[in-house]
Amino acid sequence: MTALTLGKAINEGLRRSLASDDRVVLMGEDIGTLGGVFRVTDGLKAEFGPNRVVDTPLSEAGIIGTAVGLAYRGFRPVVEIQFDGFIYPGFDQLVAQVAKLHYRSRGNVRMPLTVRVPFGGGIGAAEHHSESPEAYFAHTAGLRVVACSNPADAYVMIQQAIASDDPVLFFEPKRRYHVKGEVDLTASLADAKPMGLATFIAKGDDVTLVTYGALVQTARDAAVAAAEDGVSIEVIDLRSLAPIDYESIAASVRRTGRLVVAHEAGEQGGLGGEIIAGITERCFDYLEAAPVRVTGHDIPYPPAKLERHHLPDLDRILDGVDRVLGRPNSLSGVEVGAR
């Protein structure tokens, strides 16, 4: 085991994928010489050369569209989108091409792209640098969507995403890039937990708390805090956002009867709704209270000095837990059905 930051763990995962399959190519803005604005690809161009780690022109549609062509040719492109908010110029190529080509070609053309997206807020950044666009992609048939939350997972999951014959949107919680964790660099992929499965981060009996990405750590902290208060929270790191591992969540909710979903993305049309609907469908008779969403507001990502009033934090998650438990909370006494 080696202690690595999450960013470095991804770097090592990329290195291993590059080394083990010469069809893997990395593409993106500033990923080569500079090693990426977060240094996630640091050293890889020097090691594998400019045809394997490719600095591209400044054009997201161009990057994804040429990656499609490379996939046609049998390559496995790993694309970096510099920040979450810069993925939209490439949206058409992702939604109309990457997601659909396997279907369109009746299985003849595979699109084993991995699209790496540093996502989420909490770093005091400028506009467009803190977004959580994952729901757009989870709603897009043909794509798989995953989010890592810790170095060990990140190291394995990036390799699984690259090895997948389906296109994978790979979300990296940028504000956790510098958090360290133990990583087994020699772990074999064959034995690894599939990236489609969720992980139980903390066991608990009273409430099931589902989240992903940067908020997993916050949820874990919330569980610790709640335990002091006598509330036992089961924390699930979703990992796969599409498809969702409903089996794991449902198993938990059948025990706890209560569900809280937390994400940084806005509530309206966010994944919280999907998960609550999916679980209500599967566990209706087990639910003891209406599931609760704790999310970012439905606003454009706010300026840095306001982001703490946007992002779910430990206290807001615990307030959501209180709501689902019917304990005193911010909405106590409010007729929530009112409008």
Place this chain on the structure above:
Amino acid sequence: MTALTLGKAINEGLRRSLASDDRVVLMGEDIGTLGGVFRVTDGLKAEFGPNRVVDTPLSEAGIIGTAVGLAYRGFRPVVEIQFDGFIYPGFDQLVAQVAKLHYRSRGNVRMPLTVRVPFGGGIGAAEHHSESPEAYFAHTAGLRVVACSNPADAYVMIQQAIASDDPVLFFEPKRRYHVKGEVDLTASLADAKPMGLATFIAKGDDVTLVTYGALVQTARDAAVAAAEDGVSIEVIDLRSLAPIDYESIAASVRRTGRLVVAHEAGEQGGLGGEIIAGITERCFDYLEAAPVRVTGHDIPYPPAKLERHHLPDLDRILDGVDRVLGRPNSLSGVEVGAR
């Protein structure tokens, strides 16, 4: 009252907006000389001239991006996207600019754009011509999203959308373009029902059935068919997809205790999940069964000969109604929670 097709009703609404406000400009591919591929803008260029009804170069980002500039200058651009599947090249301008500019400019710059999108399937079209991308926009803070379902609404709502100081995605159910209905062309906008409110299409006591766009007619037919079977369905035409008129839906569900949501878009991350979560939050104690989604599959839109196996139709909606009522249905005996 005049009997008009839905397409013609929108045409009349556009005409009235163009006539009453000289800052209104229509922009799009083939909307001028040709009058649009669905003829929705027929005759308007001849009537208002080429600076009011503008044939643009073939570029969706270009259309929406220049419309942003026109809005800066005080115009009210009404943009036509030729088909649903062609909106994605303009996604970045919509999500990163149109949706955010009022916020970014602290209220100084208004974006009173209307983006007209013929949407949905059922017309036997080629790929990319039958999509339902509404959930992407409903998840985008700063946008409003509406869908009309009949000529009378279409005539009023298009004018309301154009008059709105917020950007509105205006979804038109293309397979209903040719369906006629009575329209009051002299109706005053001031008295009209706000486009943010849902409409009760049929009153009923047993099940609340929520849908929008082309499926409203299907839902109405389903209610008639169910009535023969002794089941009383309340049909709600959502009209506004963001924000959602939860007050109307909740009022209904509190009476019926049962909710079915139907849409052509895929289930995963679709609006059905949002509505079920929102209603569960508001009406948990009133729910007598798990709400049910009846949606298109989570697949790329299939070839024409398969679309009837993709789109929810009367029978699939009634099967969903049977599920929520616990009557024999396609999933009878299936442990739905199994995975």
Place this chain on the structure above:
Amino acid sequence: MTPSDRDATGLLTRPDHFVQLVSPTGERRADPEYDPWVADVDTDALARLFRDMAIVRRLDAEATALQRQGELGLWPPLAGQEAAQIGSARALRDDDFVFSSYREHAVAWCRGVGPAELLTVWRGSAASGWNPFEHAMAVPQIIIGAQALHATGYAMGQKWEGSDAASIAYFGDGATSEGDVNEAFVFAASFDAPVVFFIQNNQWAISEPVGLQSKQHLARRADGFGMPGIRVDGNDVLAVLAATRIALDRARRGEGPTLIEAVTYRMGPHTTADDPKRYRTDDELADWRTRDPLARVLALLAATGADADALEREVAEEARAAAAELRAAVTTIPDPEPMSVFDHVYAEPNTHLARQRDHYARYLAMYDETDAAASGAEGGAR
């Protein structure tokens, strides 16, 4: 086929040159720069090009008829663009790769796409009609311009592999306004990708004249992106062949992309759903008919002493046969199985889709049972 002493980049020196080797009336026009590239095209070869064009014109007409008769959902006719498509596609090697839009039926013909394969997607029977790797040609692209980037990426891969094969992207005049096409130019130039950008400027993007997209010749777009641009008479099959060969030769030699603007005309509607009378005049059409790509080849053949009439008759017969084959093929295209709607969404197992598929199978089965139970009852399940 490659005049070894020639430097293809010489074409950069005449950016405004309009390449025409055969005039509309069939005269052979000498062009010292382009002639060597078609020196091998003797009477027989020219006859073969004519044959290609005549057959695809006939197939196109047949497909239009099939659409009118309800056998196809839609058809985008190529009539008028035979020389642009045949001239360019006949310049390709088998191991070059084609990325086209929806109108390149003649290119598909050259790539060996069969009649049923060609019609499948327009009949609405399946998401596509052929395996791209069998014909080295991607299936039709409907998102305007998107394929330009795919061709560029593919070519980058060809280059990185050290192959001397190239790729070619076909798109229309309207497509040049899309960001994707311009970004493809940027990438192709930056990576010296062995790709040919082949614009069929057929004067129209549905109802919009090319002048709305650009006030400059489209071939001139190339220079600013750092590649040569060739403006060629797209109704002159010989000139198109020469231009495409030059561009492919540059690509193979590692000199990067070339842009070709083939000036041609869409004689028919945009698709069978379109009515061109709403936006263009009969005169315009009549004018372009005088520049018909087939007629001039026949005239040239006649002028060079070939028995053009005999050829025409012979080829007409072949074309009739091909059309009959096409017509026969359309009914052989199988209707898809209902459950195939779920096939190929993913390459790997997907839990969510598996469940959805399973539920839909039960739904369909319920109807079968209901039908069986109420056998003879009309109106389906309910």
Place this chain on the structure above:
Amino acid sequence: MTPSDRDATGLLTRPDHFVQLVSPTGERRADPEYDPWVADVDTDALARLFRDMAIVRRLDAEATALQRQGELGLWPPLAGQEAAQIGSARALRDDDFVFSSYREHAVAWCRGVGPAELLTVWRGSAASGWNPFEHAMAVPQIIIGAQALHATGYAMGQKWEGSDAASIAYFGDGATSEGDVNEAFVFAASFDAPVVFFIQNNQWAISEPVGLQSKQHLARRADGFGMPGIRVDGNDVLAVLAATRIALDRARRGEGPTLIEAVTYRMGPHTTADDPKRYRTDDELADWRTRDPLARVLALLAATGADADALEREVAEEARAAAAELRAAVTTIPDPEPMSVFDHVYAEPNTHLARQRDHYARYLAMYDETDAAASGAEGGAR
């Protein structure tokens, strides 16, 4: 200011001309085409241009320092690009409209944007610092290239209204690879929009050299889109002024868009978060220092007999004062109210957001109550 006998489209005749009116060492270079456009720039006017450049350089350095000291979250320095920005912005009329990227602090200076207005967004205190309509300048655009389309649309509106005002879009060399910028060229040309596309080619897009984006001079991009392109020494304030005036004049006279490539250099990091040592050499920087935009104006002034030393001293004093004002301003920027996070999402009432806002207000209020109840307790609510 407009030599009435000149046809600005004459510039099309010299597409490869590199416009330079003042050499790096301060010699005035005659240019018969461009000289008339700056004939009014006498010693005083030149001194004013120098003053602008010197002050913005100082302000830029101060802002960088403020970032280092934690007063700003981020700062994208303009150092090196003073002539490009001042020369172009001083060519504008008050009723022209500016759409810029994030680095055009000198343009903002010319538009009368105040120090607090300038810093607000970089301090992270609000979504933007000024009202675009007060300064006829949009707030900074971070999505690369998006503003090129906004400027084009705005200009279309100006034209439709019959105004003779113009708009200008500022973007970088890297931005030319984005689809949006190319689509803006298409629209601008198609509608003869009175817009100036002003590229500051500062040689780098973060770590990527301009050669990765284009192998051709960026000014050459213009011709293929049907507009003139001017390549100008972006470190020569006089040349930039002349070029921008020509372009604006064309716009006002209904002749449509012009593309200007101002060849300049970013002396500092991309932003304060960047470390340029990772991707470029000290030699390169040193080389560009010899082409400094300020030094050459001083040299020219000295050569024309002005007291350059006095001017420099005087302006340094002014710049110091401006910097002090900037520093003072930063702390006057109010911290935002928590609930303002919900402001201005919509222009009209929105039921969903109103409910969400209401819930969050209750949430915050709960903490106030808890705080009040447990007054003195540490660590917030829990």
